[in-house]
Each structure stands twice: as structure tokens, then as C-alpha cells.
Amino acid sequence: VLDRDAALKAFHFGKFDLAIESHPDGSYTYYYDPARPESVLSRAEIDAQLQSAAGRKDALATSAQSSSEPGSRYIDFLIPGLLGMNLMNSGMWGVGFALVEMRQRKLLKRFVATPMRRSDFLLALASSRLVLMVIEVGLLLSFGVLVFHMPVQGWSSILSVLLLGSLGAVTFGGVGLLTACRAQKIETVSGLINLVMMPMWIFSGVFFSYQRFPAITHPFIKALPLTALNDALRATILEGATLASQSGRLLVLVVWGGVSFVLALRWFRWT
Numbered sequence: 001v002l003d004r005d006a007a008l009k010a011f012h013f014g015k016f017d018l019a020i021e022s023h024p025d026g027s028y029t030y031y032y033d034p035a036r037p038e039s040v041l042s043r044a045e046i047d048a049q050l051q052s053a054a055g056r057k058d059a060l061a062t063s064a065q066s067s068s069e070p071g072s073r074y075i076d077f078l079i080p081g082l083l084g085m086n087l088m089n090s091g092m093w094g095v096g097f098a099l100v101e102m103r104q105r106k107l108l109k110r111f112v113a114t115p116m117r118r119s120d121f122l123l124a125l126a127s128s129r130l131v132l133m134v135i136e137v138g139l140l141l142s143f144g145v146l147v148f149h150m151p152v153q154g155w156s157s158i159l160s161v162l163l164l165g166s167l168g169a170v171t172f173g174g175v176g177l178l179t180a181c182r183a184q185k186i187e188t189v190s191g192l193i194n195l196v197m198m199p200m201w202i203f204s205g206v207f208f209s210y211q212r213f214p215a216i217t218h219p220f221i222k223a224l225p226l227t228a229l230n231d232a233l234r235a236t237i238l239e240g241a242t243l244a245s246q247s248g249r250l251l252v253l254v255v256w257g258g259v260s261f262v263l264a265l266r267w268f269r270w271t
């Protein structure tokens with residue numbers, strides 16, 4: 001029990017999910033945040049308890065049964081999103097930083113004198129993420145299965161996850177090449193990579209479903225490569241979906257990776 005100002009201040013700073021103010025006439029005022037699910041739930045729970053204590057009788061007989069089986073929990077939603085986010089981060093940061101670092105150390109100038117083509121060099125740099133992809137996907141997926149008992153629908157799903165991880169790694173490697181193809185300094189490429197990744201961190205459904213955003217934004221969100229990768233990973237891991245059923249999402253990844261690589265190849269310079 002706190003005085004009104006202290007209680008409201010603590011509520012506004014997120015220390016409480018709900019603040020309740022009682023009045024002399026026996027009524028109550030709830031202070032809650034409709035954007036916070038825990039605040040909405042607290043309001044409903046407390047109101048039900050107070051109304052029941054005041055003598056309210058339920059008109060209908062109901063029952064409730066909790067459901068927290070593997071496959072329907074938040075952790076099962078979260079881990080595939082973390083897989084996609086890690087593939088994006090490692091692809092863009094790994095390729096972008098490596099390219100700009102070689103440019104700063106004048107290593108790219110030496111390649112000009114070799115018979116190696118630009119396309120071979122850029123393709124090798126982008127596809128180098130495939131080695132780390134196996135480690136990243138394997139460790140995080142194993143952690144989810146062993147620690148949280150996250151279900152993986154069949155051995156074929158594991159192969160599908162590896163193929164999706166490979167496509168995601170190459171796609172974001174291509175985007176990383178495009179971002180860093182002209183950057184001269186680490187500071188520059190850092191800002192560009194953050195600018196590219198920020199919309200996907202927010203909108204692509206890593207930590208919560210993008211269905212919460214207005215419907216008018218969904219076509220834009222679904223066109224993002226991380227959204228396509230996350231949705232395909234969740235469908236494959238949790239539902240056992242085949243790669244053929246994810247053809248639309250795979251096409252989004254292929255287009256992003258292919259267009260990014262072609263533009264990077266056109267705009268890339270050794271110096």
C-alpha cells in the first residue's frame with residue numbers, strides 16, 4: 001500500500017503491472033496499460049476477485065484447463081526466431097566487417113593483380129558463412145531440444161532446417177556484401193548494417209508475432225528476408241512443414257540474396 005503519487009509513479013516505470021485506487025463509496029479505479037498483456041491480465045484477475053467477493057454470481061458454469069505442452073509455449077516460438085536473428089547478424093556483420101577490414105588493410109588492392117574475378121571473390125566471402133551456420137544452428141537447436149524439450153517434427157525437419165539455415169546464411173551474406181561494397185571505414189559499415197537490420201529486429205517476429213502490427217503493414221513485413229526465414233523455420237520445426245510448402249518464403253530469400261549479390265558485384269570496388 002502506497003500513497004497515490006508513489007503508486008502511480010512506480011506503475012508508470014513498470015515496477016507494478018496494475019495500480020488500484022479505492023474510493024470512500026466503496027468503488028475502485030484501475031490504472032493499467034492496455035499495451036502490456038500482463039497489465040491487462042492483472043486487471044481482469046483482480047476485478048474478477050473483487051466482484052466475486054462483493055457477491056457477484058457467474059451466470060454460466062465454466063471450467064479452465066492450462067495448456068503448456070511442448071510446441072505451444074513461448075520458448076518454442078522464440079528459439080526459431082533467435083536462429084533467424086543469429087543467421088542475419090553473423091551474415092551481415094561477418095561479411096561486412098571482413099570486407100571493410102580487408103579494404104582498410106589494403107588487402108583488396110593485392111587481389112586486383114591476381115586472375116581472380118570479382119564474382120568469385122564475393123561469392124566465396126558470402127558462402128563462407130555456411131561453415132559457421134552449421135555451428136550456430138546446431139548449438140541453438142540442440143540447446144532448445146535438450147534443455148526446453150522443444151519438439152522437432154521428424155529427422156527430415158532437421159535436414160530442412162539446415163537447408164533453410166544455408167539459404168538464410170547466403171542471403172544475409174549477400175545483403176552484407178551490398179551494405180559494405182563501398183564502405184571505407186568500420187564506423188561507416190557499422191551504421192549501414194544497423195540501419196538495414198533495425199526494421200527486421202522490430203518487425204520480423206523474432207520476440208513476438210508481427211500479427212500484432214496493423215494489417216496494412218503485413219505485406220511489407222512479410223517481404224523482409226528475416227520474416228520469411230523466421231516463418232519458414234517455425235513452420236518446419238514446430239509443424240513439420242515441407243520445403244515445398246514454404247516455396248513463397250524461399251522465393252523471398254532467393255530474391256533478396258540474388259538481387260543483393262548482383263548489385264554488390266556491380267558496385268563493388270577494390271579500393
